[in-house]
Amino acid sequence: MTGSFDHDFADDVVGRLEALPQDATPAWGAMTRAEMIGHLTDAIAYSMGRGPRRRVRGNWFTRRVLAPLLLNGLIPFPKNAPNPLRAPGAVARQGDTETLGAVLEDYLAQVHTGEFEPAPHPLFGDIGIDGWSRLHVRHFEHHLRQFRA
Numbered sequence: 001m002t003g004s005f006d007h008d009f010a011d012d013v014v015g016r017l018e019a020l021p022q023d024a025t026p027a028w029g030a031m032t033r034a035e036m037i038g039h040l041t042d043a044i045a046y047s048m049g050r051g052p053r054r055r056v057r058g059n060w061f062t063r064r065v066l067a068p069l070l071l072n073g074l075i076p077f078p079k080n081a082p083n084p085l086r087a088p089g090a091v092a093r094q095g096d097t098e099t100l101g102a103v104l105e106d107y108l109a110q111v112h113t114g115e116f117e118p119a120p121h122p123l124f125g126d127i128g129i130d131g132w133s134r135l136h137v138r139h140f141e142h143h144l145r146q147f148r149a
Contacts, residue, residue, distance in 0.1 A: 005133040010104040013140050016149040018097045026146045028079045031092065036143050038095025039083065043139060044103045046085050047118055047132045048110065054085060054122040067124035071134045077142035084122040 017037060024033045031039065045051055069075045110116035111129060120126050127135065
């Protein structure tokens with residue numbers, strides 16, 4: 001599915017997630033389907049500057065080595081990696097495809113109109129609009145593989 005973060009991508013993702021059974025089990029990790037959808041929704045919203053900001057705790061390696069490797073698809077997203085957006089001890093939020101679809105449409109509309117002002121990534125720093133779009137595509141692919149969707 002690797003491609004551009006556009007309306008076709010968003011529609012494909014939402015359709016594939018809607019087709020997943022409510023009780024789908026992941027190939028790895030302990031996240032439920034609803035938690036995964038909430039996680040993806042939160043990631044999109046965070047990139048748009050919504051929700052609590054996380055301090056950029058990345059370093060030279062995460063910004064200059066890890067980010068380009070990950071964003072360009074040269075290395076896969078690691079399985080069971082900690083969520084850099086979740087506060088320590090926070091409970092995973094449940095999500096639904098309707099909310100995810102609305103947030104995806106809002107994101108795409110902001111990018112299209114030039115209103116999108118990307119938040120810095122907690123590990124990669126300022127990755128800009130293109131970096132966030134590539135990260136979201138890779139991130140969604142990772143979780144779709146996790147749930148065999």
